[in-house]
Amino acid sequence: MMLMGDKGSVQTQTKVLSQGCWTQVSCPCCVSKQVEPLVLIQLSDSIQPVTKRWLISLIEASKRHGGAALLTHPGEDECGNVIVVSAPRCTLLRATEDLGLCKKYRNEEMASFSYHDRDNFTNVDDMQKFLTLAERQYIVKNELDSLQAQKKQRIPGVPEAPGVLEAWENICQKLVRAGVIKNIFPLHDQKRLNDLGRRWYSKKQIWRQPLDAIQSYFGGTMAFYFSFLQFYTWALVPPAFLGLVLTFLLPGGGGVVKEQAGEGVMEEEDYGLSVSGHMVQAVFSMLWSTVFIEFWKRRSSSLSHRWGTRHLTERFAEPRPGFYGTLGINPVTGRLEPLFPEWQRQLRVGLVSLPLVGLFLGLVVLGMTGFYHGEALVQGFHQDSGSLFSGVLLYMPSIAHTVYTTILKNVYHAVAMQLTKWENHREESSFQNHHITKVLLFTFFNNFAVLFHIAFYKQDLPLLRKKLASLLILNQLVNQCTEVVVPFIVDRFLSAPHKKEQEDDLEMDKLRAQRRLPPFPGLFAEYIELLVKFGYLSLFSCVYPLTAVLLLLNNVTEIPGDAYKICKLFRKPFSAPVSNMGVWQTAFEVLGFVSVMSNCWLLLLSPRVQEFCLEGGISGKNILLVAILVEHVLILVKMILAFMIPDEPDWVRIKREQIEFNSMQALGKQKL
């Protein structure tokens, strides 16, 4: 998806989205005076009216006739290059049941929505209240995505070669490939967006964001990201406090303060914290990370209960577009759909994806080794010759490494996407999780390779501390600049002319303005940034206790920054209803366990401990054995902690069991 330069065609459009042009519905419950535009389909500039008519009729057609049962509006006229889509009540309600969303029952409890029993749910007559805006838009997208050709047919107005639909082929994917559809995106509701913005970033609501409003407007994935960000910010307070105490108040602390005293003193004082300070910091951060993630799980489960996403039925829904297989009867749902055996997917993951990912991780290490090797080589050469040529040569390893890393990264991203597609996941969430895991591993490895190299191979703690501090501070500044300040400036000053045009407040203009925004790049970059910083904290914080303080500062600026960005600077993204953070939660959890190993190792390396051993006459081997023992015990303690803290609060567990018990009871009575 790209930002289109489609000024030409936009100029020909009239300025009003007249209500009369919407599809006329026959179903009495779906009739409404005001139809709300939900999703915009951006067509090719050169689209034939016959193709547009065909597509509109397809979208309007009932499900029985292979359509999507949605409402369409042709924009200004038949030749315009947009179709605005909305959804009638019946389609929305049926889709709500299919998704397995929970809604408020008449007894005020959340219950899985059932179309058959719709009248017992509250607000069922007002779709604007019953479903959130994000849910309505996601449903429209879902219905469009599930359009399939009933039989082999030609697309009218499209040349022969790309224009033939095979039976059961996914129509939207085909039209995108054929260049007919350029883009499908949900529309902003400017009034609600401004309201939300006022309550969110304008008032700097860092500690209490309007999460329900975010969930309602931007949808599940986005709301979970911001909820996690807020929870994480709160959770950073204790380690930040400890870091401050250790650094500035304890005797023997103050590595940072003393570092400023100059080179001569530094070598003596650079040991940083005292042994006990180190220990306290390390053990605290190891246990903290487990408590943090366990309590997040509880928070997450109560959020998903509140948002009605605890009983999503994605696995019983139709497969994601892009899923392929031999056509057959799904043994579970009894529907005709492509089938692909689970064991084959497992084999593909295990025997191809896993080794390939390993290979790329190996290439990262290889690159780094090559870099260090090259640098040593060049430095030796420069010391020997000292010429201008050798001086220039000094930069070569860095340049070569950067080029290598960039190429590797791009190749890997392409490979990861292809591999995940080839693994052929049936559910979108499973696809996402596998894809994210792959990219995540690589990105993480790439980010931490240097630090690990310094910590474990060079075993140079002062360097590690300096590197960490510079990464934390520089990263933060750079990120804030690129993420917020630059787009803000662009938005305010460079795109100002378009802004003014928009002020005449006509609907088509608003749509046009939205098309001009860049598409939202997804939450991956945001999550990975959090994860990497969490990594700095949990893996290395005993080296640099101020990490938590810097992270806290970072998060406090990140929340309004991200909020502003997503509200103002990007096109609105689709966002599926989800019940948790998915694979990100696991990533944070795993990092917590890896941190035990790294912290034990760093403690072992710390000069004070080494000195302490020398004084006590303890051999290096024995202290290593003690470290291993401590590591295993700490991992055990973490596992016991994780086991002891229930993953859902009592009230959520009781609600869940109530639902399970009631459905068991109902089933027993109903069967026959």
Place this chain on the structure above:
Amino acid sequence: MMLMGDKGSVQTQTKVLSQGCWTQVSCPCCVSKQVEPLVLIQLSDSIQPVTKRWLISLIEASKRHGGAALLTHPGEDECGNVIVVSAPRCTLLRATEDLGLCKKYRNEEMASFSYHDRDNFTNVDDMQKFLTLAERQYIVKNELDSLQAQKKQRIPGVPEAPGVLEAWENICQKLVRAGVIKNIFPLHDQKRLNDLGRRWYSKKQIWRQPLDAIQSYFGGTMAFYFSFLQFYTWALVPPAFLGLVLTFLLPGGGGVVKEQAGEGVMEEEDYGLSVSGHMVQAVFSMLWSTVFIEFWKRRSSSLSHRWGTRHLTERFAEPRPGFYGTLGINPVTGRLEPLFPEWQRQLRVGLVSLPLVGLFLGLVVLGMTGFYHGEALVQGFHQDSGSLFSGVLLYMPSIAHTVYTTILKNVYHAVAMQLTKWENHREESSFQNHHITKVLLFTFFNNFAVLFHIAFYKQDLPLLRKKLASLLILNQLVNQCTEVVVPFIVDRFLSAPHKKEQEDDLEMDKLRAQRRLPPFPGLFAEYIELLVKFGYLSLFSCVYPLTAVLLLLNNVTEIPGDAYKICKLFRKPFSAPVSNMGVWQTAFEVLGFVSVMSNCWLLLLSPRVQEFCLEGGISGKNILLVAILVEHVLILVKMILAFMIPDEPDWVRIKREQIEFNSMQALGKQKL
């Protein structure tokens, strides 16, 4: 429960269990010509007829009147000290639904039984076919256990002090405490038992036991034990084969063979296997243990599907007898019952039980340290003085240690039981799991403390090998003797007079014979034996590759031995329907992970590796680092393996999803 010496009263009983004396039922579907005696309640010898009449009327009364809705037979006459209990069809069917058992539906699939829909299940008119004998007996026990006093009342014929029932007090527990009930146990069906025995241990069906028949006759827990035993025996074939190859075929192998060559040679040759042989054995056994347990999970899930125990609803049933709390409305089921908050239980487990168990494990270590310390002390003293007194003194540490261990064990068993009761688990399975875990940890620790001491503290591999071999061989011989041969002899020769008496084949006599058998001591001893031996194999096998061969031999004799024992030598136990092995499965799994640490350590210690390092000029610290790295990588590989192998076979997963999908569908249609 104890074996009673109740000959006196038995003599007064007549010899026939006449059908006419059974409770007369009014419900037409429950009438049957032949009532099957299921459970025997053994009363006190001095029971008053009025108490017996009261108890019988209580058991016969309908549920609405606070009874158990069962059928009773007063034995010979009103004064006899037994009540034989059976169950009418309605009670059985309702209990089947309450337990959540799955039975065959008319479409040949398994479905959760529903009383409302009973006519669509196969064999529903013939209780002998519909429910297994073990299930029928378990249901009777369950109904008896759930008898509660409706209001405060006196037990007729019992003295004031123990004879007052509080409202909601559990009646059976009270009667046992008051000495009115001595015992409740299920009755054998001699004909079916003989059939089963013929197919099972007589034909030495080690590799293909009649598991379905075992499940049907002895019930779930027992069937899972024997299924696991068989699966385990099969799984031992590859490591046994590898062990044989490494020991006898590979050059450098044959630790055992060469050990026989005498003291002089031994010191040279006692290195055992070559380095590579060691490695192969260690890595193989580490990966094998994961594959083994993962495939057992698959087997286990298909067994529980076959036996209809995949959807047990214990958590929605009434709490176990012994559960206490403030009376209130269960928020999930809406029933009036004692309530106890989950967080309080968690706190009790975490803050009291866990530290106490840790304390006892510490005491085991303390005892062992004391023993070694004392032994060194006494030996030193003996060498100095060499008197008779000091010679006698030599035995003191051993004796003291044995006494200490025995006392500790008994105290611990009592403490573990009390702790688990105090934790106040609502479900019987949860109670069992927590109790077993406690005892298990201690027993395991006790068994392995010496081996760990030799391996990790003394670091004496030849001693470890000898100890292991002697433990394996001696244990096996002793176990076989005490478990099978002795009881067999007792059964055949010492209790022969009773046998003959039994041959006149009258029902009351059979019952009497069963009362004379000792109660079955439970599967704990059997499982812990398996677990400890699995521990020898997975933790230390790289030291002594023949372990797997010896274990295989052991299992081959264990299966018919255990089968004979349970069929012939003990009273029949109650056995709940269960869906898996419970905490034992976890124990085997955990052991698999611990084995990585132990094997890596043992490899590191092995003289060949040490020699290899010396030759290569690798420092002790570096090789230790390599070992740590290998350990972490292997644990990672094991985790990936465990993740990659699905816990249930595809066909079971599909059946499960079918059930879930159908109930979701049905619910959506049914709600209103």
